[in-house]
Structure formats: structure tokens, C-alpha cells
Amino acid sequence: MIQSVNDSLTETEKIRRDTFGQRKYIDIHCHCLPAVDDGPATMSDALTLCRALADDDIETVIATPHQLGRFDNSNSAAKIREDVSKLNEELKSSGIDLTVMPGGDVRVDERICQLIETDKVLTLADGGRYILLELPHKIFIDIEQLLIDLSHLGIQAVISHPERHPVLEKEHKTLMKFIDQSAYLQVTAGSLLGDFGIQAQKAAWHFISSGWASLIATDSHSLKGRGPCMKATFKQISGKLGEETAQLVCIENPLRLLTGQDMTPVYSMSAGRCCDEAIL
Amino acid sequence: MDYRLRSIEEVSSVLGIPVLGVVPTMTEGQTITIHGQRIWFDLKDTLTNAYQKIRSVVLSHILQPKRKPITVTTRPTLDSKATFDKQTLVVCGQQVRLKPKSIIAEAYRTIRTAVFFGVPKDKAKIILITSPASSDGKTTCVSNLAIAMAQAGQKTLILDCDFRKPMQHNIFEIDNKKGISSVFAGNITLDEAIRCSSVEGLDILTCGPEVPNPSEILNSEVFIKTLQELSQRYDRIIIDSPPATPVADSQILGAICEITLLVVKAEKSTRRVSRQALDSLLSVGAHVLGVIINDVPRSGGHYGYYANFEYCNYGYNDYEPSEKKKEKQQSLEPVIENASIGSFYEN
Numbered sequence: 001m002i003q004s005v006n007d008s009l010t011e012t013e014k015i016r017r018d019t020f021g022q023r024k025y026i027d028i029h030c031h032c033l034p035a036v037d038d039g040p041a042t043m044s045d046a047l048t049l050c051r052a053l054a055d056d057d058i059e060t061v062i063a064t065p066h067q068l069g070r071f072d073n074s075n076s077a078a079k080i081r082e083d084v085s086k087l088n089e090e091l092k093s094s095g096i097d098l099t100v101m102p103g104g105d106v107r108v109d110e111r112i113c114q115l116i117e118t119d120k121v122l123t124l125a126d127g128g129r130y131i132l133l134e135l136p137h138k139i140f141i142d143i144e145q146l147l148i149d150l151s152h153l154g155i156q157a158v159i160s161h162p163e164r165h166p167v168l169e170k171e172h173k174t175l176m177k178f179i180d181q182s183a184y185l186q187v188t189a190g191s192l193l194g195d196f197g198i199q200a201q202k203a204a205w206h207f208i209s210s211g212w213a214s215l216i217a218t219d220s221h222s223l224k225g226r227g228p229c230m231k232a233t234f235k236q237i238s239g240k241l242g243e244e245t246a247q248l249v250c251i252e253n254p255l256r257l258l259t260g261q262d263m264t265p266v267y268s269m270s271a272g273r274c275c276d277e278a279i280l
Numbered sequence: 281m282d283y284r285l286r287s288i289e290e291v292s293s294v295l296g297i298p299v300l301g302v303v304p305t306m307t308e309g310q311t312i313t314i315h316g317q318r319i320w321f322d323l324k325d326t327l328t329n330a331y332q333k334i335r336s337v338v339l340s341h342i343l344q345p346k347r348k349p350i351t352v353t354t355r356p357t358l359d360s361k362a363t364f365d366k367q368t369l370v371v372c373g374q375q376v377r378l379k380p381k382s383i384i385a386e387a388y389r390t391i392r393t394a395v396f397f398g399v400p401k402d403k404a405k406i407i408l409i410t411s412p413a414s415s416d417g418k419t420t421c422v423s424n425l426a427i428a429m430a431q432a433g434q435k436t437l438i439l440d441c442d443f444r445k446p447m448q449h450n451i452f453e454i455d456n457k458k459g460i461s462s463v464f465a466g467n468i469t470l471d472e473a474i475r476c477s478s479v480e481g482l483d484i485l486t487c488g489p490e491v492p493n494p495s496e497i498l499n500s501e502v503f504i505k506t507l508q509e510l511s512q513r514y515d516r517i518i519i520d521s522p523p524a525t526p527v528a529d530s531q532i533l534g535a536i537c538e539i540t541l542l543v544v545k546a547e548k549s550t551r552r553v554s555r556q557a558l559d560s561l562l563s564v565g566a567h568v569l570g571v572i573i574n575d576v577p578r579s580g581g582h583y584g585y586y587a588n589f590e591y592c593n594y595g596y597n598d599y600e601p602s603e604k605k606k607e608k609q610q611s612l613e614p615v616i617e618n619a620s621i622g623s624f625y626e627n
Binding site: 069138140144145 | 433
């Protein structure tokens with residue numbers, strides 16, 4: 001399967017793959033832009049976070065500042081693109097080996113389709129293929145209609161950290177419905193390590209082992225509390241579910257997302273190991 | 281035995297309908313400065329509580345050896361309790377406009393989105409907001425939700441149908457001399473009665489002069505026709521109404537409106553009354569989409585499950601305090617928020 005992914009890569013991507021080897025990660029959900037949301041407050045804080053990301057063997061990161069919700073009218077697509085290019089320049093001059101791409105952590109809102117069309121809300125890596133959706137924390141909203149509307153625009157949704165939503169995490173039927181509507185689930189790396197409590201940890205392992213979740217991302221905000229931990233997570237997943245699964249959710253699927261290709265479902269890989277009780 | 285609704289799960293299981301929103305308590309209060317020392321009064325403070333706060337400051341001052349005369353400043357300067365209540369109502373009712381980044385504004389935007397995705401498109405034009413008992417916070421829910429909808433580009437009308445205690449005109453600081461009752465009396469046309477608000481895309485139709493028979497007006501053919509006419513012009517019509525239990529008004533409205541939202545007050549609404557209110561609405565065929573839990577304590581209390589309103593898991597942690605600091609620095613202007621709308625119904 002990984003062979004087939006590698007075949008579909010372009011030449012430059014193949015070269016990059018070869019140069020960096022297999023263990024370079026792509027982080028598709030990260031709050032690394034300075035002074036736009038609850039991420040780093042200053043450029044130097046942002047550089048510290050980026051250095052930590054690079055040290056965690058991450059080569060490309062999609063900066064996903066919060067959009068809509070509380071940051072309605074403040075983080076426009078144009079501003080994020082500008083901030084990303086500024087941060088890339090700073091990274092270059094500070095000698096940090098990390099590429100930042102524009103994106104957004106978009107709070108679920110009825111205007112999303114319209115705002116994508118008017119270029120106010122960003123898709124992941126600005127590729128127009130995937131959008132990262134943040135659902136409200138305490139309230140359950142059935143976003144099936146939104147997923148359908150997005151699919152008319154040729155966009156698939158990536159639902160961020162369902163394991164950390166006390167309400168959503170229990171709505172297994174609805175999550176299945178979302179997945180049927182071609183949504184992907186992204187689990188936060190820290191959840192698997194227990195950073196967000198036992199409930200989130202259990203749910204996270206359940207989503208990964210059952211094959212519902214397709215991606216792992218760090219969702220880093222700052223070094224205190226929520227630093228990047230891709231390496232440690234990769235190790236944990238390969239230990240419990242096998243290296244193939246770890247490779248798929250930590251490396252291949254993020255890369256496919258970045259390059260705008262279809263993601264590979266996980267369940268085919270870990271189908272034989274779906275006994276969550278035993279995993280945790 | 282405690283019969284009050286204590287958690288979001290309890291609310292949805294007792295009522296059997298989904299919870300669409302959880303609105304935290306508005307925490308601000310009023311400051312007074314006694315000789316350079318600021319005292320903060322939460323609006324929940326009782327008189328005794330407030331008195332003790334003042335007393336301790338005054339005592340400590342009196343005990344100083346070289347004391348100067350005591351100076352007291354209040355901010356904002358208020359003439360009387362009436363002005364205080366009025367300003368509080370404005371600040372609370374327009375929270376979404378005045379503090380768009382607050383968690384309260386965020387809660388209302390979430391309700392807006394939940395309503396949007398809860399019903400097929402164009403099936404939720406006329407929305408009734410009611411509550412089991414008085415002083416549960418319907419009025420502020422109506423105005424804030426309407427502001428949130430208008431801000432999302434939906435053409436919205438607030439229709440105040442609480443003829444018994446009209447409040448919407450106070451929130452938007454307009455008079456109540458003309459309104460829907462004057463249209464029915466044939467004094468003015470509908471266009472003359474509708475007024476613009478300070479929010480773009482949001483219009484208000486107040487109650488107008490008092491009428492002797494509110495239920496009869498709501499139950500009339502003319503009212504239904506007027507509503508139909510209005511629904512041609514607006515994307516959303518949000519109706520404020522009296523509480524569901526003591527009078528029949530909201531039942532009449534519930535039968536006409538496309539969807540109904542029930543507002544319950546955290547740690548105050550009881551299971552029996554909430555259930556009764558819901559049943560009375562369902563019995564007339566109202567489509568109750570969900571519940572809004574209002575005035576949820578931000579920390580501690582029995583709503584512990586939701587207690588963490590600072591989005592701890594969400595990383596808003598770092599964002600919120602700096603915003604609060606900023607607010608506090610400028611906070612010497614309007615410091616009154618959190619209306620006890622209750623008092624308006626209770627007297």
C-alpha cells in the first residue's frame with residue numbers, strides 16, 4: 001500500500017522522500033503563527049515552537065490558526081497567508097529546517113461554503129481539497145448537511161480531535177455517519193499519550209485501532225503543556241498497532257493530505273487488531 | 281430532595297430533546313472606589329455581602345493613623361437603581377455585539393449554528409423562544425441570538441410578543457410607543473412599526489402600547505397573516521414571549537412558529553416545571569428543536585461537567601486571560617453587566 005503511495009508521488013516529492021527518509025513527519029494541525037490566536041504570542045515564541053517541531057522530526061507543518069467562532073473577522077485568509085510567508089522567512093534566517101503552509105482550524109459555521117468561495121476561510125495547505133473543522137466543545141451539532149455542501153465544492157472535511165469532545169466522542173453512530181459522508185477524523189498526538197486525560201486517551205486509541213481516524217497531528221500551541229510529540233506517538237502506535245499503521249496515520253496520510261490526494265483508510269491495516277480493551 | 285436540573289446530561293435526558301447551547305453566567309458587576317481602593321461587586325452579591333465588602337475597606341481606612349476624609353467613586357456614575365437596571369439590561373442583551381470575543385458571544389454563535397444545522401434550510405424562519413418560568417433569561421437569549429444571526433448575514437427581525445412584560449425596546453434603547461399592537465389597532469402600517477437596530481441587518485418590532493387581551497391578538501387570523509408577510513421579508517424572525525407555564529401565549533405562538541427553543545436556567549429550573557412547559561408546547565404541536573441552558577456557573581457548582589468554561593482543553597487558556605486583563609484595564613467604563621432580568625418579572 002505504501003508502495004502505491006510512493007508510486008503516485010511526483011518526482012520532487014520522491015526526491016524529498018528519499019532525502020529525508022521515512023521518518024519525517026508532516027503536521028497538519030498546529031497553532032504556530034505568532035499573535036493570531038491562542039498560539040505563540042510573539043515571533044520569538046513562534047520560532048521556539050517551530051524549533052521544537054523541527055526537533056520532533058517534523059519537516060512540514062500546516063499552520064492552522066482558529067478561524068470563525070471567536071476569531072471571526074480577525075483571521076482572514078489573506079492575513080494568514082501573509083503571516084505564513086513572514087514566518088517562513090524568519091525560519092530561513094534562523095536556520096530552522098521547517099516549512100510552514102497556510103491553513104485554518106475552522107469553527108463549524110453555517111457560512112463556511114460561502115466563505116470558502118469568497119476566499120475568507122482557508123482549506124488545508126491552501127490546496128482546496130481538505131478543510132479542518134473544529135466542532136463546538138460542549139454542544140453536539142450534526143454537521144451532515146455541511147459535509148454534503150462541502151462535497152459539492154469538492155472539499156472533504158477533516159474533523160479535529162473528536163476524542164477530546166466529551167459529547168462527540170460518545171456519538172459513535174453520528175461519527176460513522178460523518179465518515180460515510182467522506183469526512184476524516186484527526187486525533188491529537190498528545191491524546192494518545194494521555195495528555196488530555198484517560199477518557200480522551202481511551203477514545204483516541206479506539207478511533208485509531210478501529211480505523212475511524214485517519215490522521216495524527218500535534219495541535220501544538222506552545223511548549224508549555226502542549227508541545228509537539230510526533231516521535232513518541234509514532235513509537236507508541238507502532239508498538240501497539242504495528243509500524244504499518246503508525247506509518248499510515250503519522251506519515252502517509254498527512255502527506256497525501258498535503259499533496260491533495262485521497263487518503264488511505266486505516267481499517268484495512270489494523271483490522272485484525274481491533275480489540276481496544278486490550279490496547280490500553 | 282433537589283428537583284432542580286443540575287447538568288447538561290440531566291437536562292437532555294429529563295426533557296428528551298437535545299441541548300443546543302450552554303450560555304455561561306455573565307460575570308461582570310460594578311466597581312466602586314473607596315479612597316483609591318477598588319471594590320468589585322458581582323451582580324449576584326446580596327446586599328449583606330456588598331455591605332461587608334465596603335465595611336472592611338472603610339474599617340481598614342479608619343484604623344490608619346493619619347486618615348483623610350473618605351472619598352467614594354462609583355463607575356459608571358449612576359443616578360438611581362432604575363438607570364442601573366436599564367444599563368445592565370442593555371449590556372447583557374447586546375453582549376454579542378458589545379463583546380464579540382467573549383465566551384458568551386461564542387455560545388450564542390454556537391446556538392445559531394446548531395439551529396441552522398438542526399432544521400432543513402428555510403424551515404426555521406420563525407423561531408419562538410420561551411422558558412418554563414419567568415426570569416430564566418428569554419429576553420437576553422432572544423436579543424443575543426438575533427444579533428448573532430444578523431452578524432452572519434441573515435436578515436433578522438426581533439418580534440416582541442411578550443405583551444405582559446415587554447423588554448426588547450429597553451435592550452435596544454428605543455421607545456415602545458408604536459409596535460405590533462398599534463398595527464393591529466390600525467393606527468400605523470407594518471413598515472412604520474418596524475424599526476432598525478444598532479446592528480446591521482437586524483430590525484425590531486416592539487409590542488407597542490399595552491393591550492387588554494394579548495392571547496386574543498396572538499390567536500387571531502390577522503396575526504398569522506402578519507407573520508406570513510414578515511417571513512417573506514426576513515430570513516429569521518425571533519419571537520420573545522411570556523413564560524410557558526403561567527399563561528397560554530407561548531402555547532399559541534408555539535403552534536404557529538416553525539421551531540421553538542426552550543430556555544432553562546441552570547440550577548434554578550426544576551424538572552417538573554421544565555417538563556410541564558415542554559409538554560404544554562408539544563401538546564399544541566410545537567416543534568421544540570432543543571434547549572438552551574442559561575446562566576451556567578463558570579466554575580464549581582453542580583454543573584461541574586461544564587464548569588470549565590475557559591476551554592482548558594482547547595488552549596483558549598492563554599488567550600482568555602490576556603483578553604481579560606485588557607478588559608480590566610479599560611474596564612473603568614461600563615462595568616455593569618449580567619442583568620437579573622428576573623426582577624422584572626418578579627415584581
